Amino acid sequence: MADPLLFIENLSAGWGEGLVLEGISLRVEEGQALALLGRNGAGKTTLINTLMGIARQRGGAIRLAGTVLDRLAPERRATLGLGWVPQERAVFRSLTVAENLTAVARPGRWDEKAVYALFPRLAERRRNLGSQLSGGEQQMLAIGRALMLNPRLLLLDEPLEGLAPVIVQGLLFAIQRLVRDEGMAAILIEQHATQILPITDQAVILDRGRIVAKGASSQMLAEPALLERHLGLSLH
Numbered sequence: 001m002a003d004p005l006l007f008i009e010n011l012s013a014g015w016g017e018g019l020v021l022e023g024i025s026l027r028v029e030e031g032q033a034l035a036l037l038g039r040n041g042a043g044k045t046t047l048i049n050t051l052m053g054i055a056r057q058r059g060g061a062i063r064l065a066g067t068v069l070d071r072l073a074p075e076r077r078a079t080l081g082l083g084w085v086p087q088e089r090a091v092f093r094s095l096t097v098a099e100n101l102t103a104v105a106r107p108g109r110w111d112e113k114a115v116y117a118l119f120p121r122l123a124e125r126r127r128n129l130g131s132q133l134s135g136g137e138q139q140m141l142a143i144g145r146a147l148m149l150n151p152r153l154l155l156l157d158e159p160l161e162g163l164a165p166v167i168v169q170g171l172l173f174a175i176q177r178l179v180r181d182e183g184m185a186a187i188l189i190e191q192h193a194t195q196i197l198p199i200t201d202q203a204v205i206l207d208r209g210r211i212v213a214k215g216a217s218s219q220m221l222a223e224p225a226l227l228e229r230h231l232g233l234s235l236h
């Protein structure tokens, strides 16, 4: 059988000597979007940071399209196809929007024009500096910049955090276009399960560093008791 796009088996990882994640196994196929859910401190960011080679992998295996990532530097993982949008967005504040995008460009389907088509707001702001953007615009730019790398798998760490509801709706719509219409494979971290489950294919819930539930996103949406138990959500 062909390798999945992302294959994680029995992964344990943490920071320094501390272990945060244990026994994590999951896979993401080409064109699939995975929701990574869990309460504060469950280990979601640690998992993404382990994929990027920033948190420390202690055991298990990570493969991207068959290539073992385990000991590779973050830059190498980006070159192999991981497009990471960290929680803090980290746009270049002293560069314009256009410069932020072209600074990291690699050839492929995603170029400046394609990013502006996905986020028309960025086209209007293309001559503005990173420091002049609103939180929502910065998030669009951070996603656009990751796309300019023409990644195989996009890793979005809480892209909706701290944004006004109207901005959240716009971003969700763009992310939906990306994963549904463009078939971009992605892992999306989100605190609010009900926002992200409708636009993803499968979901994983982490609790205290372990996977406590896994399945089709549609199935999870249909099980409010499960979400309530693991996420403390009330959907009524």
Ligand SMILES: Nc1ncnc2c1ncn2[C@@H]1O[C@H](COP(=O)(O)OP(=O)(O)OP(=O)(O)O)[C@@H](O)[C@H]1O
Pocket: 015, 020, 038, 039, 040, 041, 042, 043, 044, 045, 046, 047
């Ligand atoms: N950069 C870091 N250095 C050291 N420890 C960290 C770091 N980032 C996270 N941790 C620790 O890892 C554990 C899991 O946190 P993590 O941020 O992965 O959870 P999370 O599910 O992403 O939560 P949140 O939604 O609050 O970001 C916590 O105990 C946290 O203190």
